[in-house]
Amino acid sequence: xxANNSSRALLCPNCRKLVSSSASHCPHCGxxxxxxxxxxxxxxxxxxxxxxxxxxxxxxxxxxxxxxxxIGFRPANLSFSPLAFLSPSSQSLLILxxxxxxxxxxxxxxxxxxxxxxxxxxxxxxxxxxxAFRQLGPLVILEYGLNRMIVLYTxxxxxxxxxxxxxxxxxxLGASAAICSLIGALLFYGKSRGGIYGDALFSQIGGxxxxxxxxxxxxxxxxxxxxxxGMLVGAMLxxxxxxxxxxxxxxxxxxxxxxxxxxxxxxxxxSCLNGVAFVFLxx
Numbered sequence: 001x002x003a004n005n006s007s008r009a010l011l012c013p014n015c016r017k018l019v020s021s022s023a024s025h026c027p028h029c030g031x032x033x034x035x036x037x038x039x040x041x042x043x044x045x046x047x048x049x050x051x052x053x054x055x056x057x058x059x060x061x062x063x064x065x066x067x068x069x070x071i072g073f074r075p076a077n078l079s080f081s082p083l084a085f086l087s088p089s090s091q092s093l094l095i096l097x098x099x100x101x102x103x104x105x106x107x108x109x110x111x112x113x114x115x116x117x118x119x120x121x122x123x124x125x126x127x128x129x130x131x132a133f134r135q136l137g138p139l140v141i142l143e144y145g146l147n148r149m150i151v152l153y154t155x156x157x158x159x160x161x162x163x164x165x166x167x168x169x170x171x172x173l174g175a176s177a178a179i180c181s182l183i184g185a186l187l188f189y190g191k192s193r194g195g196i197y198g199d200a201l202f203s204q205i206g207g208x209x210x211x212x213x214x215x216x217x218x219x220x221x222x223x224x225x226x227x228x229x230g231m232l233v234g235a236m237l238x239x240x241x242x243x244x245x246x247x248x249x250x251x252x253x254x255x256x257x258x259x260x261x262x263x264x265x266x267x268x269x270x271s272c273l274n275g276v277a278f279v280f281l282x283x
Contacts, residue, residue: 050141053150057137058130060268061175064118065126068092071275087122093173095278097271099161100171114267117157119173129175136182136208143189145249147257148241149182154260156181156234163229172223176212177230183209184234189243 012019012026019026065088072092094103097115104110120126140149160177183205190202209231216222241253 050138050146053146054134054137054141057153058133061118061120061126061130064096064268064271065120067272067275068096068119071095071279088119090171092275092278093119093121094171095274097267097274098171098173099165100169101165102170104165111267111270113158113161114154114264115271116161116173117154117175117178118264118268118271120175121173125174129179132179132208133175133182136179136186140182140185143245144185144238144241144243145253147249147253148237148243150257150260151241151253152181152185152234152237153178154264155237156184156230159233160226160228160230163232164223164225167225169223169225172226174223174226176223177226180209180212180227180230181234181237183212184231184236185238187231188235188238192239192243193245 009018009020012028017026017028019028068088069086069092072089072095090098096119097103097109097112098119099109099112099116103112120129137149137153140152144152157175157178160180161172164172164177186205187202187209190198190200190205192198193201212227213224216224216227241247
């Protein structure tokens with residue numbers, strides 16, 4: 001007699017342990033209908049998910065930076081000044097989704113709250129931000145999990161931009177608000193956990209936070225409102241979402257992360273369509 005193949009083993013999309021595809025609940029974590037196909041559609045699930053997601057975020061930032069240069073090429077892009085070298089035009093950045101009081105309150109470009117976090121004003125700007133994310137992202141994933149890192153990165157960026165808009169900043173962009181959200185979450189983690197490791201992490205990340213604020217006060221044009229807002233939102237989300245030592249990631253965390261990913265991709269798609277339309281209409 002042939003074996004019954006109607007029920008097969010698969011990995012639970014929540015806890016990644018073997019379960020039967022016909023099980024009504026995962027016996028390990030309690031997730032309902034773990035065999036439902038839509039629950040397995042998580043691009044960042046599996047052992048290689050964290051590295052893929054970190055690489056994807058960096059890759060999207062680089063792509064948007066190159067696109068902003070292509071749309072707004074100008075001779076100043078090739079300036080030998082470190083701060084001006086390969087800097088997109090203000091027009092191209094506005095078209096692609098820089099945010100602030102003018103884009104939000106006058107032009108009703110609310111999607112720019114998501115898109116602006118993937119735009120940068122120059123080569124050094126994106127270089128510093130991506131190097132910082134490359135160091136902090138994996139650390140946040142280690143302590144909070146990948147899905148909560150995505151939520152922290154996305155909502156922290158939006159929160160930072162909203163605060164800077166309320167403070168009257170006309171135009172702003174960059175991944176630093178999202179990175180400051182990761183810093184805020186790590187500060188909360190270190191203070192909440194305590195002990196030798198928690199205190200050491202709090203002290204180290206506190207040095208990052210202090211350095212960012214000092215840099216913002218010394219260098220003109222830095223949006224400290226977005227930095228402070230990102231850290232504040234990151235710390236609040238760290239408290240609300242919980243970290244691994246207190247609460248393992250749940251399916252709800254994954255749904256929230258997927259919502260952030262979907263909203264970001266839609267905003268960036270609209271950003272790119274705006275850029276392509278501008279190139280064709282300006283010919």
